[in-house]
Amino acid sequence: MTIENLRTTISGAVYTETDDGFPEMRAGHSGKDAPDVVIRARTAEDVANGVRYAAAEGLPLGVRSGGHSHWGQVPGGLIVDLRDLREIEVRHDLVRVGGGATWGEVAETIGRHGLAISSGDTASVGVGGLTLGGGVGWMVRLWGLALDQLVSAEVVTAAGKVVRAAEDENPELFWAIRGGGGNFGVVTRFDFLAHRLPGVVSGVILFEEDVDQVALLSAWRDVMRSAPEELNVTFIAMPPMGMPGPAGPQLVVCYAGDDEEAAAAAIAPLLRIPGVASSEIAPKSYADVLAPDMGPAELPPMVDGNGLAEELTDDLIQAVVEASADSSPAVLMIRYLRGAYNRVPSDATAFPYRSAEVLLISAAFLAPDAPDTEYARLRAVWDTVRVQTLGIYGNFTVSTEGYEVDRMYPVGTLRRLREAKRAWDPDNLFGRNHNIRP
The missing domain is CATH 3.40.462.20 (Vanillyl-alcohol Oxidase; Chain A, domain 3)
Structure with missing residues (x-):
């Protein structure tokens, strides 16, 4: 598939070095990101098409929500940018959050409903990366980690399929994404159980x-x-x-x-x-x-x-x-x-x-x-x-060397994560992270 073919499948936009706006789109939070291609996704299907393209072309794949991670600074490859997937929907105590939203946006929006979700410390941090890695926030003693408040997620898998992960559907994937980072797919929507908090x-x-x-x-x-x-x-x-x-x-x-x-x-x-x-x-x-x-x-x-x-x-x-x-x-x-x-x-x-x-x-x-x-x-x-x-x-942990994984997980947890990786990403397409190899 050529870049031009890819453009026809994306409702958002595709950027390469010949496109206007590429310098702005390639720059992450630190301004040092250096991908060859950036997809600005508008839908989960855009994300799926980008994942399929990266897999078919053998391109290293990165995912950007808030952009605070360091793997975008690894040169080359394709980044799927989720900034346009930032909708926040409040349904009583259930809050649906797009994978590109930031915690500041979430706190402001649900705060108007008298709700809160324990999140990170910084308003510009992305919901995605923080939640998938843990999320030690200001309410950690009262409500636990950000991922403890997650009840389901919409995930684009390495096969380019859009699936739901929850206790009652793909439960092992749901277990793995709560702490295993972005190793298992791209989360395009998070469903959180929020808490009443007047101030x-x-x-x-x-x-x-x-x-x-x-x-x-x-x-x-x-x-x-x-x-x-x-x-x-x-x-x-x-x-x-x-x-x-x-x-x-x-x-x-x-x-x-x-x-x-x-x-x-x-x-x-x-x-x-x-x-x-x-x-x-x-x-x-x-x-x-x-x-x-x-x-x-x-x-x-x-x-x-x-x-x-x-x-x-x-x-x-x-x-x-x-x-x-x-x-x-x-x-x-x-x-x-x-x-x-x-x-x-x-x-x-x-x-x-x-x-x-x-x-x-x-x-x-x-x-x-x-x-x-x-x-x-x-x-x-x-x-x-x-x-x-x-x-x-x-x-x-800011290093991109990958040696930290053995320190992040005890043996039993890492073994189970590797089993989940083999099931959901056997070719390690999602490898620009604290990588859990299949």
Whole structure:
């Protein structure tokens, strides 16, 4: 099939380097995407035709929803761009979301109905990639992951067929897409069960820059172990290097609900932790909690690391603080989990490590001319933390090398994912991701 033949099958548009608008269409979130062909799909059948074309021509295939992933930066191939599949339909508590929508659009739309879905932190992140990889959001303790709220999905398979995946239809595919990423098809529609949420109470507690971080983290952990599940809190330590927001340690809080008295009671123990410098906490809509976009093109080179830890022990706290100091300048983020996140059985979805208490995330920044030895040193520093974790979270793993998959899944989960891959994508057409090989 030629490109011209392909154009006749697409109701949207097909872009190659000879077409007006190609530079804009090939650019992803970071501006570095480099495909040879971009299909701007308008329907699931457009997606299916693009998948068939890529398979017939032997082209590497990528899928773009919000565009925050890094695989579009791998040169060549075809990208199916879902930006025009962004409809959001509210049917009581069921919300149907197109595969190209962003979480900011979802939060704004369903918020007008008094609803919310636990999503990511950033408004411009795509619904698709975040959900398929997990989705650790501000309501993770109350409602679980984004994928835990998914009840069905419309999927374009490697064979170019449009199928439904749910507990009662293609259940093994439904299991696999909830945590297995984009390995099994292109999700063109997500059906979520939303939750009633009239508003939130949210803000930031800032600490003195020279606060004892070991003592701070120990106190924060102890507070969270008895906190109500409505209270979600993330610890962040920001370097003084032109990043958005203030430098130094801080707790970002989000209480699910508009009862200000209950929120104040839940947050009060955090304000009593020694070293608090100031706080700014107020009622907001859930959509207002999602951060505005900051493109990765603005960031210097970095070495990232993350891990899900079963317990935030004193030893782990010490290791994290020391590793962060040895990696300076670096961002350190610790998301507290437990609650609904822990109540999902480990084999209910392809997202493992449901016993974790926290998610640890680090980003160490380097000079543009940093030698390879410095990259290796920073990876070794994070390894002192990694060995105390269960495994890693793929949505915060930016490498495109593919070696992370064994760290993302325990043996049993990975075996089952490979079986699903053989059933739904035996030729590994969907390979530009944290790739699960058949």
